Amino acid sequence: MSIISNDSADLVKKALSFQTPDRLPVFINAFWDEFTAIWRQHDNSRADIEIEDYFGNDLCVPVALEEFFPSRMGEIERKGGDIFSDDGWGRIIRTKEGTTFYEVVERLLKTPKDLEAIEFEPADLAMRYNDFLKQIIGQRQKGRAVFIKIGGPFIRSTFFRGETDFLMDLLQDESFAIAIVEKVADHLLQVGLESLRRADAYEFGVWIFDDMCNISAPMFSPQTFERVFLPVYKHLVSELKNAGARWVILHCDGNLSPLLDLLIEAGIDGINPVEPAAGLNIPKLMEKYYGRLSFIGGLCNTKILPGNDPDRIRRHVEETIEAGKNGGLVLGTHSIGPDVSPENFELLRQIITTKGCYRKKSKFI
Secondary structure (H helix, E strand, O other), X not given: OOOOOOOHHHHHHHHHOOOOOOXXXXXXXXXXXXXXXXXXXXXXXXXXXXXXXXXXXXXXXXXXXXXXXXXXXXXXXXXOOEEEEEOOOOXXXXXXXXXXXOEEEEEOOOOHHHHHHOOOXXXXXXXXXXXXXXXXXXXXXXXXXXXXXXXXXXXXXXXXXXXXXXXXHHHHOHHHHHHHHHHHHHHHHHHHHHHHHHHOXXXXXXXXXXXXXXXXXXXXXXXXXXXXHHHHHHHHHHHHHHOOOOEEEEEOOOOOHHHHHHHHHHOOXXXXXXXXXXXXXXXXXXXXXXXXXXXXXXXXXXXXXXXXXXXXXXXXXXXXXXXXXXXXXXXXXXXXXXXXXXXXXXXXXXXXXXXXXXXXXXXXX
C-alpha cells in the first residue's frame, strides 16, 4: 500500500506556505539501486512497484541536460579496461569498466584567459529537454508536486575548474573565482528559465543543487560566501522568482547552518536534506526559522535509520513529525542505501502512516 495520494501537490503547497497540511508530505531524494534490489528480494510481490510510489514521495525534481556542452557527451575511447568520456562539463574523465567513480584527466578551463574564450552551448537546445519533459508528464500523472532542478554556482564551478583549483582560486585569486561563478551561474539561470517555461513548472518552482558543505562546516567561510556567492545567489533567485517560480529550494549536503541567514537574505525559501548527522536538527531549526525557511528532509540516513534500535528510530521520526504540525516541513532523508534494512524502511513507513496525519479527516491510502 502506497502513502502517495492525489492530494500530494496541495499538501506540499500547504507545508511550504507554513500551513498545517492534512497529512505530512514526504520526499526521499534517492533510493540506491542496491537498496531497491534488496527491498524487492525481501518481498517478491514488489517486482513491478516503483519504490518512490511505494514510499509515497509527494514531490519530484526532474532535471534537464544542464551540462555546459551536452552535444559532446559520450564515450571517446577504451584502453585496457579504462573508459575515456566527455562528461559535458568541459572535462574528459576516466572510469574503469563496471565502476562508478571517475578521474578527471583533462579540463577545458585552465587559466583566466581560457575562461574568456569559452562559450557554453545555448540553454534552448532541444536535446536538453527531451527526456526531461517525459519525466514531467509521468510525474504529474502521479499527482506529485513538480519542481525543476538546476545545479548551483559552487558545485558546477568545481566541475568546470576542479574542486581543489577552485578552492585555491577563492583563496588566492578571488576575482578569477568570481568570474567563473558568474559565468557558470548565468548558464544555470538560462537553463532554469528554459526548464520552467518548457515544463510550465511555475506553480512550484526550482531546486538548486549546490553541495558546498562537509559534515562539519561549509567549504569556505561565511565571509567568502558573502563576497563571492551571495550576489550571484541573489540575482539567480530573483530572476527565477521574477519569471514566476513560486519557491526556490536549496539542496546542500552537510552542515549548512553557518550560511542559513545569508541564504534567507538571498531569497532561498527552503533547504534539503537537513542532515542530523551534520548537526541540523529540525525541532531546533523550526524554533529559530519558522515562517522564514522551510525544511525538506530531517531524518538521519547515516546513523539512526541504518541502526538496530527500532525504539530510537521511532523516537527520531515521531519527534520530527511533531515539529511539522504547523507546516514548514516535508519529511524525508537524502537517500536510502543498502545499509538501511527493509525492516527499518518499513518501520519508517508505518510511523509516517500512523503519526503523520495532522487532521483526523485525512487518511493515507
